[in-house]
Structures are given as C-alpha cells and as structure tokens.
Amino acid sequence: MKSFSVLVLFLSLSVSAQIKTLPLWPEGKMPNYQKSDEKEEIDVNTISWISKVQQPTLEVYLPPQASANGQAVLVCPGGGYAGLAYDWEGTEIAKYLNSKGIAAGVLKYRLPGSASVKENFKAPLQDAQRGIRMLRANASDWNIDKEKVGVMGFSAGGHLASTLGTHFQNAFYSAIDDIDSEEIRPDFMILIYPVISTDPKITHQGSRDNLLGKNPTAALEKQFSNDLQVTENTPTTFILHTGDDQTVPVENSLRMYKALQENKVQTEMHIYPKGGHGFSLANGVYYLESWSERLTDWLRNLN
Known part of the structure; x- marks a missing residue:
C-alpha cells in the first residue's frame, strides 16, 4: 500500500509538472499600461469567464517528452474582446493538443476596454506577440522546435490569431x-469560427466596437480587417x-x-452545415465533433 501511495504521488507530481503559468511581462515592464483601480474578475x-485582465499570463501545457513532436500552439480564447x-x-x-504530442500555451491577454490599458487596440496584439x-x-527546455510554433484562436480570439499572423512585420512594443x-x-x-473583418456588413459588432471603438477611422478599420492584410x-x-x-457570419x-488563395498561401478550410457558434471541441454534437480529427491530420501533415 505504501509503495502504491508513493507511485500515485510520483505520477501526480509528474503530471502537475507539465503545467506552468508564467507572467507575460516582467514586473514594471508591461507596455501600454496605466495604473487604475480596476480588478480582474473571474x-x-x-x-470559466475572465474579464478586466490585469496580469496577462501564458499557461503552458507540455506533453510528456516521449510523445512531444516539436509543435507548439499559442491558444487565444474568444470572448468578443x-x-x-x-x-x-x-x-x-x-x-x-497535449494528447497529440503538441505543446500549448494558453494566452490570458489584456482586453481593449480595460481601464489599465492606454491604447485599446494594441494591448491584445502586444500580449500575443510576447506569448x-x-x-x-x-523551446529547448520545453521540447519545442522553434520553426513549428503556431497560433490558434476562437471567435474574437481567432481575430487576434489572424492579426498575429498578418501583422508580424513589426512588433507593437x-x-x-x-x-x-x-x-x-x-x-x-x-x-x-473567427472574426476576420471589421466590415460592418459581416463583422461581429461587439468585437469590432470593443477593439476599435464605435467610430474607428477608415484606416484603422482597414488595418484590422485581416483578410485585407x-x-x-x-x-x-x-x-x-x-x-x-448567427454570431460571426x-x-x-x-x-x-479567398485572400489566402489569391496569395497562394496553403490553406485548408472546413465549413460544417450546422453547429452555430462557440462550440469549442463540439463533444457530442453529431459529426461536428470530428473537426478536431481534421485539425490533427492537418497538423501532422505540416511535419
């Protein structure tokens, strides 16, 4: 019984050692910050819904070294900004992703409406670039290949992910x-199910307004319509x-x-007939739940 308890303790420590939460920015070095009385809410x-983010973090999930394939993904949750x-x-x-041998870092990013942010639209992208x-x-400590690091985003997090992938010419800090x-x-x-465009005809209005304000300039609106970038x-x-x-058309x-194809960027797209919005892994949602298998196949093919 004693040896069994020791084994359970060892396994528990081994599993917990694969998850770590790190601050994105050193103390006192966060860009685009201003002091406020605002408090983070969970x-x-x-x-689990987090708003008014004050301390952005990267929560790192690592697969066992034996199964790590070198890929890593920065995961950007949605929430309409x-x-x-x-x-x-x-x-x-x-x-x-860990179950497929892929390392992942979940990004708790600052939201543009936070009272602790100076320039609203810059904060999420600054955090994503840092992440x-x-x-x-x-990479060397986490069994990651630096040339196999991607980004994944859902809904407004998909907008952030596509911004990271189309605005990499310059750092925003x-x-x-x-x-x-x-x-x-x-x-x-x-x-x-990403927000891509800020065009009022097709955008998710809440995400657009939260990121850019209700009356953004035409230049800013174009800059963050990522299909145009x-x-x-x-x-x-x-x-x-x-x-x-019905939420994000x-x-x-x-x-x-269309933009990726026109620029000859290798792209795979799956449009399911139904499933609505915000379904995550779609567990138990008829054959929509197989989408993660399509993603796994695609990621393996990248190698």
Whole structure:
C-alpha cells in the first residue's frame, strides 16, 4: 500500500509538472499600461469567464517528452474582446493538443476596454506577440522546435490569431529583454469560427466596437480587417466555421480563404452545415465533433 501511495504521488507530481503559468511581462515592464483601480474578475459558472485582465499570463501545457513532436500552439480564447472563455476555448484545447504530442500555451491577454490599458487596440496584439516569443525562447527546455510554433484562436480570439499572423512585420512594443529577440511570425494559423473583418456588413459588432471603438477611422478599420492584410508571406492556415453561425457570419472565413488563395498561401478550410457558434471541441454534437480529427491530420501533415 505504501509503495502504491508513493507511485500515485510520483505520477501526480509528474503530471502537475507539465503545467506552468508564467507572467507575460516582467514586473514594471508591461507596455501600454496605466495604473487604475480596476480588478480582474473571474466568473465560474458553466465555463470559466475572465474579464478586466490585469496580469496577462501564458499557461503552458507540455506533453510528456516521449510523445512531444516539436509543435507548439499559442491558444487565444474568444470572448468578443470583452472577456475570455478561458477553459472552454483555452485550457481544454491545450489538453487536447497535449494528447497529440503538441505543446500549448494558453494566452490570458489584456482586453481593449480595460481601464489599465492606454491604447485599446494594441494591448491584445502586444500580449500575443510576447506569448509566441515566450514559446520560442523556451523551446529547448520545453521540447519545442522553434520553426513549428503556431497560433490558434476562437471567435474574437481567432481575430487576434489572424492579426498575429498578418501583422508580424513589426512588433507593437519596444523590446525589453532577450525574449523579444525571438520571431513573432507564427509558422501556422488555426482559425476557429473567427472574426476576420471589421466590415460592418459581416463583422461581429461587439468585437469590432470593443477593439476599435464605435467610430474607428477608415484606416484603422482597414488595418484590422485581416483578410485585407494577407500577403504571400502569411502563414499556412486551417479554417473552421459553420454555415449557420448567427454570431460571426461564415463570410468572415470565406473572405479569409479567398485572400489566402489569391496569395497562394496553403490553406485548408472546413465549413460544417450546422453547429452555430462557440462550440469549442463540439463533444457530442453529431459529426461536428470530428473537426478536431481534421485539425490533427492537418497538423501532422505540416511535419
């Protein structure tokens, strides 16, 4: 019995050692920050919902070394740029990726409406750029290949992921340490029912307003319509959407696919006839739940 207890303790420690939460920014070095009385809020009901993020973090999930294939994914939960569906579109996704030998970092990113942010639209992208750099900076310790690091996002998190993949020419903050010498361009993008465009005809209005304000300039609106920012250097992409999505119209993904094809960027897209919005892994939702298998096949083919 004693040896069994020791074994259980050892296994528990081994599992817990595979998860670590790291601050994105050194103390006192967070860019685009202003002091406020705002407090971070976590609401745990049917899902874990985080709003008013004050301390952005990277929660790292690592598969056992024996099964690690070198790939890593920065996971950006959705929430309309008003909050983060942190477990539903974050930690649960990381666990799934781990089961396929893929390292994952769940990004708890600042939200543009926070009172602690100076320039609203810059904060999420600054955190995403820092997050992907942290994955690469720790590549040797975490069994990651620096050339196999991608980004994945859901809904508004899909907008953030596609922004990271189309706005990598320049960092949106000044370098503060050695981590910032790492590349910010993702090697691949995974966009799940993503907000892509800020065009009022097809956008998710809440995400657009929260990120850019209700009356953005035409230049800013164009800058963050990410289908308009695609070039031949945009990373290879996997896109998933449903035809009956009433929250983020499928036209967002169709426009992104068209732009990627026109620029000869290798792209795979799956449009399911129904399933709505915000289904995450879609466990138990007829054959929609097989979408993760399509993603796994695609990721394996990248290798």
